[in-house]
Amino acid sequence: MTDGQRIVLAGAGDQEVSAPPPPSALGFNIPIQPGLPPGDVIFVLKTQRHESFERSGNDLLATVSITLSEALLGFDRILINHLDGRGVRVTSPQGKVINAGMTIILRNEGMPTYKNPDARGNLYIVLEVEMPNEDWIGSVDREVPFVSRCPYPRAYSFPRHLPRYYLQRKPTLNRCQRL
Numbered sequence: 001m002t003d004g005q006r007i008v009l010a011g012a013g014d015q016e017v018s019a020p021p022p023p024s025a026l027g028f029n030i031p032i033q034p035g036l037p038p039g040d041v042i043f044v045l046k047t048q049r050h051e052s053f054e055r056s057g058n059d060l061l062a063t064v065s066i067t068l069s070e071a072l073l074g075f076d077r078i079l080i081n082h083l084d085g086r087g088v089r090v091t092s093p094q095g096k097v098i099n100a101g102m103t104i105i106l107r108n109e110g111m112p113t114y115k116n117p118d119a120r121g122n123l124y125i126v127l128e129v130e131m132p133n134e135d136w137i138g139s140v141d142r143e144v145p146f147v148s149r150c151p152y153p154r155a156y157s158f159p160r161h162l163p164r165y166y167l168q169r170k171p172t173l174n175r176c177q178r179l
Contacts, residue, residue: 002057003047005114013039052080058121060110063128071098071129079125082109090125100129 047055054061064079074094078087088109092098103126110121 005045007043009041011038012041058111058113059124061124063126065128065130067130098127102127
């Protein structure tokens, strides 16, 4: 249902008013007319803003923040709680780096359509990537030994005079090459 839509309950109004309140309480007089058919009750809907979702027809739009590591490595977690209270699990596209502003579409997770509750709109999730701030580099451990400071050679080379099966074996990495 949309903003401004009317719901009419035909014949649900009062048939007659037995004792009207004094005119000063309402600001106008209510005429007493027994025997007339009951009137209609009309509701006009007014939508409210939601803190997590925006609505466009039957589709919903939500903006969700993810970490930089989730954007680079992927994620599989509950990103948002839907309007009905259940968590919506979202999996990032496999093998794809997520850019800021990328949109994931979840089919049939939007609002139900009017007079057909089985058909639903889509849920569009816009992903925002949280980048580390300038203070982040100061929190990184600076005592990590770098490979360039390692006293051992970086690559092990086999002498050419060894038999073929020695050349096919992979050398074991020393402690500096494992970093």
